[in-house]
Amino acid sequence: MLEIKGLQKSFHGQAVLKDLNLQIKDGEIFGxxxxxxxxxxxxxxxxAGLLRPDNGEVSLDGIDILKYAAKRKxxxxxxxxxxxxxxxxxxxxxxxxxxxxxxYAGNTKKKRIAELLMIMNLAGKEDxxxxxxxxxxxxxxxxxxxxxxxPKLLILDEPASGLEIRERIQFEQIVKRLSEExxxxxxxxxxxxxxxxxxxxxxxxxxxxxxxxGSMDEIRNRKMARNLIRMEVVTELEKxxxxxxxxxxxxxxxxxxxxxSINFSQNNLKKESELLSSLVSEGVGIASFTRxxxxxxxxxxxxx
Amino acid sequence: MLHWNPIFIKExxxxxxxxxxxxxxxxxxxxxxLFGLFAFYLTFRRTGNTLxxxxxxxLTMYGIITGIEFVLVLAIVPALTATSIATEREKxxxxxxxxxxISRRGIILGKLASAISIMMLLVISSLPIISVVFSIGGIxxxxxxxxxxxxxxxxxxxxxxxxxxxxxxxKTVTAIVASYLVLIALVGGLPFLxxxxxxxxxxxxxxxxxGLYYGASEVTYQxxxxxxxxxxxxxxxxxxxxxxxxxxxxFAYLDPNKRVTAFIAEHWFSLSITVQAFLxxxxxxxxxxxxxxxxxxGKLVKKRNRR
Numbered sequence: 001m002l003e004i005k006g007l008q009k010s011f012h013g014q015a016v017l018k019d020l021n022l023q024i025k026d027g028e029i030f031g032x033x034x035x036x037x038x039x040x041x042x043x044x045x046x047x048a049g050l051l052r053p054d055n056g057e058v059s060l061d062g063i064d065i066l067k068y069a070a071k072r073k074x075x076x077x078x079x080x081x082x083x084x085x086x087x088x089x090x091x092x093x094x095x096x097x098x099x100x101x102x103x104y105a106g107n108t109k110k111k112r113i114a115e116l117l118m119i120m121n122l123a124g125k126e127d128x129x130x131x132x133x134x135x136x137x138x139x140x141x142x143x144x145x146x147x148x149x150x151p152k153l154l155i156l157d158e159p160a161s162g163l164e165i166r167e168r169i170q171f172e173q174i175v176k177r178l179s180e181e182x183x184x185x186x187x188x189x190x191x192x193x194x195x196x197x198x199x200x201x202x203x204x205x206x207x208x209x210x211x212x213x214g215s216m217d218e219i220r221n222r223k224m225a226r227n228l229i230r231m232e233v234v235t236e237l238e239k240x241x242x243x244x245x246x247x248x249x250x251x252x253x254x255x256x257x258x259x260x261s262i263n264f265s266q267n268n269l270k271k272e273s274e275l276l277s278s279l280v281s282e283g284v285g286i287a288s289f290t291r292x293x294x295x296x297x298x299x300x301x302x303x304x
Numbered sequence: 305m306l307h308w309n310p311i312f313i314k315e316x317x318x319x320x321x322x323x324x325x326x327x328x329x330x331x332x333x334x335x336x337x338l339f340g341l342f343a344f345y346l347t348f349r350r351t352g353n354t355l356x357x358x359x360x361x362x363l364t365m366y367g368i369i370t371g372i373e374f375v376l377v378l379a380i381v382p383a384l385t386a387t388s389i390a391t392e393r394e395k396x397x398x399x400x401x402x403x404x405x406i407s408r409r410g411i412i413l414g415k416l417a418s419a420i421s422i423m424m425l426l427v428i429s430s431l432p433i434i435s436v437v438f439s440i441g442g443i444x445x446x447x448x449x450x451x452x453x454x455x456x457x458x459x460x461x462x463x464x465x466x467x468x469x470x471x472x473x474x475k476t477v478t479a480i481v482a483s484y485l486v487l488i489a490l491v492g493g494l495p496f497l498x499x500x501x502x503x504x505x506x507x508x509x510x511x512x513x514x515g516l517y518y519g520a521s522e523v524t525y526q527x528x529x530x531x532x533x534x535x536x537x538x539x540x541x542x543x544x545x546x547x548x549x550x551x552x553x554x555f556a557y558l559d560p561n562k563r564v565t566a567f568i569a570e571h572w573f574s575l576s577i578t579v580q581a582f583l584x585x586x587x588x589x590x591x592x593x594x595x596x597x598x599x600x601x602g603k604l605v606k607k608r609n610r611r
């Protein structure tokens with residue numbers, strides 16, 4: 001289990017992380033969400049040992065990984081938001097380089113590399129130069145590199161950014177497969193749909209603190225209380241807006257053309273139907289009135 | 305041990321595939337061959353078609369060729385090492401390396417060893433040019449080996465200077481410029497820093513510099529001459545003067561009044577090599593301590609990790 005307690009970090013007197021607390025179980029795919037500058041990369045760099053926190057503790061399976069660098073390096077694989085590849089090396093040589101760093105040699109090394117390239121759908125590319133690979137292949141190669149020493153925790157910073165849809169799906173399938181092997185995956189992304197597709201739990205970071213954490217289902221259920229309702233108004237738009245503004249359970253009214261989105265603060269079908277009736281009785285023409293399922297995106301917008 | 309250093313293996317692979325390495329090999333040997341031919345011409349010019357050369361001239365020729373080679377080594381190695389870490393930083397691969405199991409010292413040693421190996425490749429490839437003097441005689445295989453050893457130590461010394469700046473500077477260009485400035489100051493600037501006033505005084509009194517070399521003036525370098533022990537080029541001069549050209553006392557030129565202790569004077573070559581090797585080891589250690597992630601806060605990370 002990865003446990004982060006009271007993590008704090010400031011840059012030039014400005015607090016980036018303020019008392020960050022997290023608990024992630026083994027084998028989970030944890031989505032780390034936050035706006036730009038919320039402190040996601042800072043947190044990941046601290047976990048990887050590239051930054052020192054001002055305060056706080058980070059333990060993996062009970063081992064203080066901030067204190068014991070050698071243990072951390074054995075237990076953790078880090079993939080930053082850039083490739084970090086070398087020119088003039090083939091895929092096989094690139095993998096051999098990292099495998100040698102972790103003490104692999106001879107047949108064991110070859111076997112491990114072949115195994116990883118197979119998992120990453122890169123088998124047959126061994127003799128290809130790394131810089132000639134497509135973006136998706138480079139990304140998968142980097143993931144293979146981080147997996148070479150069989151880490152317990154994988155830290156992936158924006159791993160799917162810039163990937164085309166087919167490559168992204170392939171990447172997500174690989175990540176899911178890795179988690180089935182009990183590897184804990186700590187992943188950050190701007191693409192919340194992508195995260196909701198693969199993550200088993202998420203944590204939303206806002207202004208240096210976790211504002212929401214839990215399994216995907218928990219978070220969805222917890223946020224269902226604040227429904228998002230969309231309606232298409234065909235006549236009397238202004239009257240509709242006035243009625244909605246006056247309604248005590250309606251908040252966050254957003255108007256785009258004939259479409260109105262509102263937050264209805266009770267998960268109560270009767271109250272919703274009363275709202276619809278009142279609009280219709282006032283002569284507002286409504287073509288559609290739908291309650292949207294709570295998505296990670298809508299939850300994120302609500303809490304940040 | 306270095307054979308198993310993954311950084312060394314990777315660098316060797318990459319360097320071997322770079323056009324830059326092949327171009328450097330060609331230019332280095334062409335430059336050296338040109339000077340070799342010129343020195344050969346000067347040696348035999350006086351004797352014309354008889355092909356009878358003065359024995360001392362042949363030794364001078366050896367001194368010139370190896371001297372040029374030595375200067376080339378001092379000029380090339382810092383450029384190779386100064387770029388090594390700075391390039392990793394620029395390509396953002398350093399942060400990844402620092403999260404892996406390889407130690408900071410391992411990274412530095414691997415990088416330094418690969419730069420030295422390129423340098424030694426250049427030196428070994430130039431052996432046919434140096435061996436021209438074998439055709440006349442006077443130089444033994446042992447002398448060549450001593451020169452190679454001296455070159456290796458000088459390459460490590462100059463390379464370590466480049467390595468420190470490679471770790472200190474974020475940009476490759478800054479690292480190269482800083483390394484050359486320090487090396488130039490050490491090789492060229494140090495003598496003037498310590499003996500400038502005497503040299504100027506001598507020039508004013510005699511109108512030339514020659515007396516400086518023959519101890520014919522009032523200039524006495526005294527024990528300050530020991531500072532030259534840090535200067536790789538003076539180590540080379542000591543070797544050439546003592547063994548090949550004059551067979552005399554190297555200090556007769558630097559310290560006519562023999563103020564330097566006899567022990568230092570007698571063991572100048574081995575002492576200077578030992579001092580430079582020791583300093584290189586210190587610089588390698590300092591470099592590994594300076595090797596921090598690309599972030600400004602990296603230094604703090606290092607302190608924490610060392611607990």
